[in-house]
Amino acid sequence: MKKFRVNERIRIPRVLVIDEDGKRLGEMPTKEALMLAREKGLDLVEVAPNSRPPVCRIMDYGRFKYQQEKKERQARKHQTVIHIKEIKMTTRIGEHDYQVKLRNIREFLSEGNRVKVSVRYRGREMLKPELGRQVIERVISDVSDLGQPDRPPNFEGRHLVVLLIPFKKK
Known part of the structure; x- marks a missing residue:
């Protein structure tokens, strides 16, 4: 599974923030985005580190990780191996x-x-x-x-x- 930087591990000074509903909150300092995520009881996850500025999303990281693993398991189940x-x-x-x-x-x-x-x-x-x-x-x-x-x-x-x-x- 792809590794994402979460909360304090995001080292970039300014990020583009998207909230849990998918609305763009705009570009802001990482500390401010982190405080916003903490107020909602969620995590700040860097989803697109290569874009400028990097895109971060406010979400429940544990649930997101579970969903990603579930998708991967489903994809593996539908693969056919040719012998x-x-x-x-x-x-x-x-x-x-x-x-x-x-x-x-x-x-x-x-x-x-x-x-x-x-x-x-x-x-x-x-x-x-x-x-x-x-x-x-x-x-x-x-x-x-x-x-x-x-x-x-x-x-x-x-x-x-x-x-x-x-x-x-x-």
Whole structure:
């Protein structure tokens, strides 16, 4: 949370004061503004230190701090974290292994996660890149009801990689 200077911690000689209702009281010496806040049983809080003159507001600082923390908690609650799951395959993957990995990919996509599918080339398999492309194309067609690739498959070193993005839920 952002730190605010309160009451005696405000060192600037003159400030622009706003009261608890949001009305501008004008520019005045800090000591006078502090006395005004004390009379009302409230605090003088510097809300805009970089403006000239700095803007101070008369308010209940404890309540203001609580409201700010509440807003931050609410904002954190509504954030969504994008997880990327990775599934690794080879160009010569067996049928049962393929089905197990496909089931995992489908599960991840249905949960709303992105899935990075990478096909690893070993040794001289790099001479036949179409083997990996066939595996990737098969995966893309098998999960076409749950997600789609964000871009065509591309090489990252000895891996052919595609990122699958789930469809938005309605």
